Amino acid sequence: MKDRLLAKPEAELDYPFGPDAAVFKVQGKMFALLYQRGGSECVNLKCDPHEAVGLRDLFAAVTPGYHMNKRHWNSVRLDGSVPDGELQRMIDQSYTLVVRGLPAATRRGLEARHGRAALYGVTA
Incomplete structure (x- = not known):
């Protein structure tokens, strides 16, 4: 799983909560948290x-975000x-939502370095 998360453009791994919680960030903003529970x-x-909500209804393995804002995680x-394909789609969406929330200048820099398709999964 770590490799999949680190494959996102400019993804960084950090452990701000200790060695048992791997935080994956883009431009300092978290898009994934990997842990044991x-x-x-x-x-x-x-x-x-x-x-x-729909994903929670569809998959028993998907629940409101543990220790997170349960509306958005x-x-x-x-x-x-x-x-596997659905899990990758969820990872891609999480990354894209965080990138879209970055300041415009930061987003433009990411787009210039990696292209829109790599960041958002689109070509336009």
Whole structure:
């Protein structure tokens, strides 16, 4: 999972909460938190609030964000029950939501270095 998260453009790994909680950031803003809970590996990912509820209804492994704003974050138990493609889509969306929230000058710099498709998954 760490490799997938670090594959995002300019993703950085930090441990501000200690060695058991891996925080993945872009331009200093968190887009994922990887941790162990109840013997399972979990990841917290930012999500559109309306979609967050639907994902929780669809997948038992998706719950409101543990120790996070439960409207904007989901926790995903990495037990294999969420299809790989869906998990990657959730990672991509979390990253994109955080990038879109960055100051315009910072976003433009990221776009110039990596292209819009790499940041947002679109070509326009």
